[in-house]
Amino acid sequence: MKLRQRAVISGVGLTVLTLFYVGVETIYNANPEKLPGFLKNSMAKAGKEYDGSHISAIRKRLNKSNYTSDDFSPEGGDGKAPGVGKSQLHSSDHRGRGDGIQSWMSSPFLLRINETDSDVDMLLDKLQSFDRRKFDFTKLKTIPYYDYLNTLRKRIKRKGTSLDAFRTFIGSLTTSWERFHKGIHQYHLYNPDESTVDDLLRDIAREPIVDVELKEGGTQLKLIITFSDEGQALFKPMRYPREQETLPNHFYFSDYERHNAEVAAFYLDKVLGFYRVPPTAGRIVNMTRDIKRLADHKLAKTFFISPANNLCFHGSCSYYCDTSHAICGTPDLLESSMAAFLPPEKIAARKTWRNPWKRSYSKHRKAYWEVYDDLCDKVKLKSPYNTGRRLLDLMDTHIFDFLTGNMDRHHYETFKDFGNDTFHLHLDNGRSFGKWRQDEMSILAPIFQCCKIRYSTFMKLAKYYVGPEKLSSLLKASTTRDKIFPVLIENQLIALDRRVIKILKEISICVENGNDIMDVIEDDHF
Structure with missing residues (x-):
C-alpha cells in the first residue's frame, strides 16, 4: 500500500x-x-x-549592523542617517562594469584577440579634439615609453625636500642602504636616475645573511633578515607556485601572501613612475645555512623534515603558523622576497592613515562605499583630501592596486616630516597577483565614484594602450635580472594589459556622462 x-x-x-x-x-x-x-x-x-x-538592484537602507562605519560614514560625519543615495549608480550605465567582478574564465587569452576597445578609442579621439597640446596621442605613440616618463617627471616644478635627519647631514655613506635612506624625498621614495636602487637590489640578492629574527604581529610568517653590511630586509617565503590562483571561495583577507607579488609590485611601481614601493628583490635562500643555522630557539624548534624529505618550518604568528601551513624547501632551497627596510621611526617617523575605501573585513557585512555611491562627496570635504595632492594620490593607489589585484589596502602611510604634501607609501603588496582570470572592479570604486584621475597617470595608461610598448612587456623586461625571474607568468602579464583598458573605459564613462574633462583628468603637475 x-x-x-x-x-x-x-x-x-x-x-x-x-x-x-x-x-x-x-x-x-x-x-x-x-x-x-x-x-x-x-x-x-x-x-x-x-x-x-x-x-540595477534597489539599494536598501542599512543600519549599523549592515555596513562598516568609518570617519566618512554617517556616524562619523554630520550624524544624519543616509538616504538612498544618488538616483543612478555609475555602475548602472549602459556600458557598466556589471556587479563588481568581471570574470574571464572562458579563456585567459581574450586580450590577445582584441587589444583595442571602441569606447577607449572614442575617448582618445574626443580628448585629442578637445586639447591636442595636452592630449596628442598620435605623437605619443611615436615616443619611447621611458623618454615620455622622463618628460612627465620634468613637469614637476616643486623642488621638495629630504628627511629632516639627512637635511644637514655631513659625512660619508658607504652602503647602499644608507644612500637609499638619505635619498628619500618629499615626492618620491628614491630617484630612478641614480644607481642607488640598483646597488641596493644587488646587495639584497647577494649579501651574506648574518641574523634572522621573527617579526612580531601579522597573520602570516615574516622574518627580519640582517645582512653582513648591517642592512635589513623583510623576508616573505614562497607559499604558492606562480600558476596557482587564489581559490574562488577564499575571502581576500584569508589568502596566503605571495613572495613574487612583493617583487612584481616593486617593479610595476617603478615602471609606472610612482617610486612609492620600497626596493624589493627575489632571492633563493638555503634554509639550512641562511635561516635554521641563525634562528633562535623559538624559531629553530619549528623546523622539521617532511614526508617528502624536504626541510620545512612554520615559525610563529597569529594565523598561518603551524605544521599544516608549513613552508618547505626543495629539499632546502626556497624562493623568497626581500624588501628593504625604511629608516627607523626615530629618523623617519611615519603616519598611518585609514583608507576611506577600506573593506569591511567581514564575511557578513559590506563597507559603506559598497552600498552607497556618495562616499567621495564626503571624502572631498574632509582633511587631508580637501586640499593638495592627497585625493589624486589615493586614485593612484587604487589604480595600482587594481592592476595588481590587491584588495587588502586597508591603510596607507606617509612620512611625518613632509606633512600632507607628500606621496602614499605602497607597502605590503603580498596579496597581489592572486587572480589573473578575474578583474576585481570594486578596487576602482574611488575612480568611478569620484570620476577623477591624475593627468600624468592617465597619460601613462594611454601610452600603454596606444603602444607600441605594452605594460606587460615593460614589466617583464624590468624583471629579467631578478633572481626569481620569471617573476610573473604570462597569464598574469596579459591581465595587466586587459586591466589598463578597463581603467580607461571607466574614464570614458565619466566623460561620456557629462563630467568636465579637466575635472575628470586633473593636472596637478605631479
Whole structure:
C-alpha cells in the first residue's frame, strides 16, 4: 500500500512540475517582463535571451549592523542617517562594469584577440579634439615609453625636500642602504636616475645573511633578515607556485601572501613612475645555512623534515603558523622576497592613515562605499583630501592596486616630516597577483565614484594602450635580472594589459556622462 501511495504522489508531483514549466515557458515567450526576476534569470541561463537582466538592484537602507562605519560614514560625519543615495549608480550605465567582478574564465587569452576597445578609442579621439597640446596621442605613440616618463617627471616644478635627519647631514655613506635612506624625498621614495636602487637590489640578492629574527604581529610568517653590511630586509617565503590562483571561495583577507607579488609590485611601481614601493628583490635562500643555522630557539624548534624529505618550518604568528601551513624547501632551497627596510621611526617617523575605501573585513557585512555611491562627496570635504595632492594620490593607489589585484589596502602611510604634501607609501603588496582570470572592479570604486584621475597617470595608461610598448612587456623586461625571474607568468602579464583598458573605459564613462574633462583628468603637475 505504501509503495502504491508513493508512486501516485510521485506521478502527481511530476505532472504538476511539467505543467508549471510549460506555463512559465509560455509566459516567457509571450512577455518575459511578467515573470519574477529569479525566473527570468533562470530562463536566460537555460538558453533564452533576456535583455533586461542587468537592471540595477534597489539599494536598501542599512543600519549599523549592515555596513562598516568609518570617519566618512554617517556616524562619523554630520550624524544624519543616509538616504538612498544618488538616483543612478555609475555602475548602472549602459556600458557598466556589471556587479563588481568581471570574470574571464572562458579563456585567459581574450586580450590577445582584441587589444583595442571602441569606447577607449572614442575617448582618445574626443580628448585629442578637445586639447591636442595636452592630449596628442598620435605623437605619443611615436615616443619611447621611458623618454615620455622622463618628460612627465620634468613637469614637476616643486623642488621638495629630504628627511629632516639627512637635511644637514655631513659625512660619508658607504652602503647602499644608507644612500637609499638619505635619498628619500618629499615626492618620491628614491630617484630612478641614480644607481642607488640598483646597488641596493644587488646587495639584497647577494649579501651574506648574518641574523634572522621573527617579526612580531601579522597573520602570516615574516622574518627580519640582517645582512653582513648591517642592512635589513623583510623576508616573505614562497607559499604558492606562480600558476596557482587564489581559490574562488577564499575571502581576500584569508589568502596566503605571495613572495613574487612583493617583487612584481616593486617593479610595476617603478615602471609606472610612482617610486612609492620600497626596493624589493627575489632571492633563493638555503634554509639550512641562511635561516635554521641563525634562528633562535623559538624559531629553530619549528623546523622539521617532511614526508617528502624536504626541510620545512612554520615559525610563529597569529594565523598561518603551524605544521599544516608549513613552508618547505626543495629539499632546502626556497624562493623568497626581500624588501628593504625604511629608516627607523626615530629618523623617519611615519603616519598611518585609514583608507576611506577600506573593506569591511567581514564575511557578513559590506563597507559603506559598497552600498552607497556618495562616499567621495564626503571624502572631498574632509582633511587631508580637501586640499593638495592627497585625493589624486589615493586614485593612484587604487589604480595600482587594481592592476595588481590587491584588495587588502586597508591603510596607507606617509612620512611625518613632509606633512600632507607628500606621496602614499605602497607597502605590503603580498596579496597581489592572486587572480589573473578575474578583474576585481570594486578596487576602482574611488575612480568611478569620484570620476577623477591624475593627468600624468592617465597619460601613462594611454601610452600603454596606444603602444607600441605594452605594460606587460615593460614589466617583464624590468624583471629579467631578478633572481626569481620569471617573476610573473604570462597569464598574469596579459591581465595587466586587459586591466589598463578597463581603467580607461571607466574614464570614458565619466566623460561620456557629462563630467568636465579637466575635472575628470586633473593636472596637478605631479
